[in-house]
Amino acid sequence: MRSSVLIAALALGLVWQLASWAVHRPILPPPLVVLQVFAVEIVGDLGLDFLASLGRVVTSMALAVVTAVPAGLALGQMPALNRVFSPVIYILYPIPKVVLVPVILLFLGISDLAKVVIIFLILFFQILVLVRDQAAGLRPELVASVRSLGAGRRALFRFVYYPASLPAILTALRQSIGTAVAVLYVAELFATQRGLGYYIYLHGSTLFDYPRMYAGVLAMSLLGLGLYFGVDGLQRRLCPWQFAR
Amino acid sequence: MIEIDGLTFRYPDGTAVFDGFSWRVAAGEAWAVLGPSGCGKTTLLYLLAGLRAASGGSLRLAGEPVVRPRPRTGLILQDFGLLPWATVQDNVALGLRIRGFYGPDGKHAPAGEAVTATRQITLAWIDRLGLAPLARSFPSQISGGQRQRTAIARTLALDPDLLLMDEPFAALDAPTREDLQNLTLRLRAERGLNTLVVTHTIEEAALLGEQVLVLGRLPNRAPRIVPNPGAGVPEFRGTPAYVRACTRLRQELEAAR
Numbered sequence: 358m359r360s361s362v363l364i365a366a367l368a369l370g371l372v373w374q375l376a377s378w379a380v381h382r383p384i385l386p387p388p389l390v391v392l393q394v395f396a397v398e399i400v401g402d403l404g405l406d407f408l409a410s411l412g413r414v415v416t417s418m419a420l421a422v423v424t425a426v427p428a429g430l431a432l433g434q435m436p437a438l439n440r441v442f443s444p445v446i447y448i449l450y451p452i453p454k455v456v457l458v459p460v461i462l463l464f465l466g467i468s469d470l471a472k473v474v475i476i477f478l479i480l481f482f483q484i485l486v487l488v489r490d491q492a493a494g495l496r497p498e499l500v501a502s503v504r505s506l507g508a509g510r511r512a513l514f515r516f517v518y519y520p521a522s523l524p525a526i527l528t529a530l531r532q533s534i535g536t537a538v539a540v541l542y543v544a545e546l547f548a549t550q551r552g553l554g555y556y557i558y559l560h561g562s563t564l565f566d567y568p569r570m571y572a573g574v575l576a577m578s579l580l581g582l583g584l585y586f587g588v589d590g591l592q593r594r595l596c597p598w599q600f601a602r
Numbered sequence: 603m604i605e606i607d608g609l610t611f612r613y614p615d616g617t618a619v620f621d622g623f624s625w626r627v628a629a630g631e632a633w634a635v636l637g638p639s640g641c642g643k644t645t646l647l648y649l650l651a652g653l654r655a656a657s658g659g660s661l662r663l664a665g666e667p668v669v670r671p672r673p674r675t676g677l678i679l680q681d682f683g684l685l686p687w688a689t690v691q692d693n694v695a696l697g698l699r700i701r702g703f704y705g706p707d708g709k710h711a712p713a714g715e716a717v718t719a720t721r722q723i724t725l726a727w728i729d730r731l732g733l734a735p736l737a738r739s740f741p742s743q744i745s746g747g748q749r750q751r752t753a754i755a756r757t758l759a760l761d762p763d764l765l766l767m768d769e770p771f772a773a774l775d776a777p778t779r780e781d782l783q784n785l786t787l788r789l790r791a792e793r794g795l796n797t798l799v800v801t802h803t804i805e806e807a808a809l810l811g812e813q814v815l816v817l818g819r820l821p822n823r824a825p826r827i828v829p830n831p832g833a834g835v836p837e838f839r840g841t842p843a844y845v846r847a848c849t850r851l852r853q854e855l856e857a858a859r
């Protein structure tokens with residue numbers, strides 16, 4: 358698995374190099390040049406921007422998990438509550454949250470909070486819906502047999518609903534990381550001086566320093582990849598039964 | 603052990619399953635409940651397990667009215683009873699962990715019995731049921747028979763005095779089913795358990811029930827009871843008395859339709 362990922366990365370690097378030779382213009386520098394710039398920049402400005410972006414995504418993820426999981430479990434387990442909220446979620450869920458960026462910036466201003474809230478919204482609905490469906494889909498026989506062992510509501514949450522929703526939480530995070538990082542880029546174009554979105558925009562569109570711009574793109578890709586693999590690893594660790602053969 | 607008086611139960615759509623139904627089970631008896639699908643046998647089991655509430659009448663276990671799952675009642679279902687995310691060992695330990703979670707409150711766990719040796723009890727039952735090599739496997743990795751052994755170990759680890767089983771071996775192949783039927787009989791004899799096995803199979807009822815309750819057309823009013831002396835031991839299978847019991851149960855089942 359790991360070696361095949363490495364081979365794929367090398368193959369993509371090769372395609373990049375070939376494209377760079379073919380284009381033969383400053384707007385597509387070769388990968389080795391970009392890697393050299395990246396190595397220098399990552400211990401300087403780019404590193405700080407990377408940390409700023411990472412901090413925003415991780416804060417949003419934590420906030421989304423802490424709020425969406427209990428809400429999803431409650432909705433999944435209380436059909437009456439779900440009947441009330443289901444239509445609201447049905448309407449809100451498919452709205453591309455990125456269109457709310459200008460609105461949220463208007464209300465929350467140029468603060469970090471605005472960027473965190475935007476990513477939070479994306480993750481929140483994804484986790485809410487998956488956890489709710491997971492909790493609602495638990496077999497009644499399973500719940501009955503655990504109740505027969507003496508479990509009341511609290512023990513059911515501890516021994517059944519919580520472990521049952523773990524895969525849903527991690528799957529939701531994994532699925533929405535791509536979107537979250539994309540929206541982070543958009544959010545960081547506005548009114549900030551820290552973050553990879555700003556870094557890429559500054560070097561690409563203002564300073565026309567293309568190797569730096571590509572180093573920023575590379576950092577953003579690594580951010581998305583790192584989060585994806587991080588959650589994937591967490592899922593393998595916390596949910597070993599999903600991978601047992 | 604079981605005292606049911608004037609029990610009434612209706613489905614949410616109003617269909618009466620039991621109407622003024624009364625039935626007694628004495629301590630230590632082995633019963634089978636036989637009937638076609640939809641006759642209310644699983645409902646009866648869920649009522650006894652405290653997982654469903656009667657619409658009327660009274661239902662007592664060991665003198666106490668059943669209002670919630672009773673710590674001394676064990677329940678084994680056909681399938682889907684094990685936590686898919688827990689290993690065999692963690693599944694067997696589950697009941698003990700739940701008792702530890704609440705403490706001996708008399709509601710979720712027997713009063714005055716703090717759980718101390720979860721690991722030892724768990725391992726002893728895993729060993730007793732021949733599951734030791736599978737202790738770290740997940741339910742999806744083991745056979746149906748092994749899953750039911752896990753469910754039995756989990757239930758018996760809680761030291762029940764009444765064991766309720768809902769079609770426990772219906773999904774298993776014939777040799778595994780016989781094997782687990784024999785195991786159930788041995789464990790029952792060993793521990794002096796009350797057992798109540800719900801089944802739609804005549805042969806299983808004839809083997810496991812010293813008495814057989816036959817349910818049929820709704821609503822069930824008076825219990826139809828077939829005494830089946832000699833049952834409750836593996837050797838009963840195939841004897842002339844066993845064959846006669848099967849014939850008799852078949853007739854009762856026809857008559858109950």
